[in-house]
Amino acid sequence: MTLPGITGFQAFTVQLVLKQALPGIQAVRTDHGVTVKKVGKQHRWYLAGASCDGEGRWKEKLLLSARGFSVFFQMLVKAQKPLVGHNMMMDLLHLHEKFFRPLPESYHQFKRNIHRLFPVLIDTKNVTKDIWKELNFPRVSNLSEVYEVLNSDLNPTKNSGPVIIHASECEKYAETKYPHEAAYDAFLSGSVLLKVAHLLLWRVHSAGPAPEPSFALCLEALAPYLNQVNLIRAGVPKINFSGPDYPSVRPPVLLLSVSRWPGVSEEQVYREFQNLCKFDVRRLTRNQFLLLTNKFKDARSVLKEHRGHPTLRVALYRHWRHSPDVSCLLQVCGVMTTWALLAFLLGRPSSP
Structure with missing residues (x-):
């Protein structure tokens, strides 16, 4: 009997389960699936000895596959190499x-843990x-x-910058955009890092010959x-x-x-201001909203435009x-203070 469509680690898992559940059968991996047949005791002994080494290797591969990305994470930590990302705060939180x-x-x-794991961070x-x-x-x-x-031609170092060559498996990235695909985003981040670094070197040595880039x-x-990672809408930049x-x-x-x-909503407030500037809107009370922006000129503009607005x-x-x-809190304190004062005044003994 053949179990079709079962390959790779799934096939090996099926083999292990069948071997433990049904000692009298043999399960063999083939190109088309897993073939199951009944075998005698002597033949089983022979098969057990012959497949011991191969089974051990498959077990190692199965365990490695089950660990998933944690294997790569441990490699990154052990390497202690610069970790490059773009707007990478959420990535660091997720890794931790x-x-x-x-x-x-x-x-x-949290800062100490991340710095110990990745001593050099570069946020493009x-x-x-x-x-x-x-x-x-x-x-x-x-x-x-x-x-x-x-x-583009806006970059004065476009023609003198580093040449980035794709691996054969990634040549599609040279012609087509694949935003949010992990390998493509990694390529963009690395490319931006090298191009910006070259631009900084060019700016430093613009008055004289630039050294050979390394x-x-x-x-x-x-x-x-x-080691400086960008933050959005936070107390610090x-x-x-x-x-x-x-x-x-x-x-x-x-x-x-x-x-x-x-009945005004946060969305209505946002639309009211969107032609003037961009704000994050958060309701404070029924008729009050907080407006948050990352640009001083937007804050000044809104204060000026809405001065005296009806x-x-x-x-x-x-x-x-x-x-x-x-x-x-102030209201509660006021009430308690008032009651305490009244109790003090009313509780005083009358003078003879």
């Missing part, structure tokens, strides 16, 4: 949670964000657009950006995994107070003044 340990409660412990998002405006490159919103700009020189040019974080340079949070617009009043958000939790 799934392949190392559960995420710690302590932020600083952080690097390109810092130098993009200096070089007057057009605005980009994703990794593919960054790669296209660096690969990876050591690239790392030297990238030194100011090492980036995490420094090898030292203290940089002070916050985020624009202030704005408070929008809405009147004469019953229904949409925008102001700087002050936690101690506008937070509902703080307001509730």
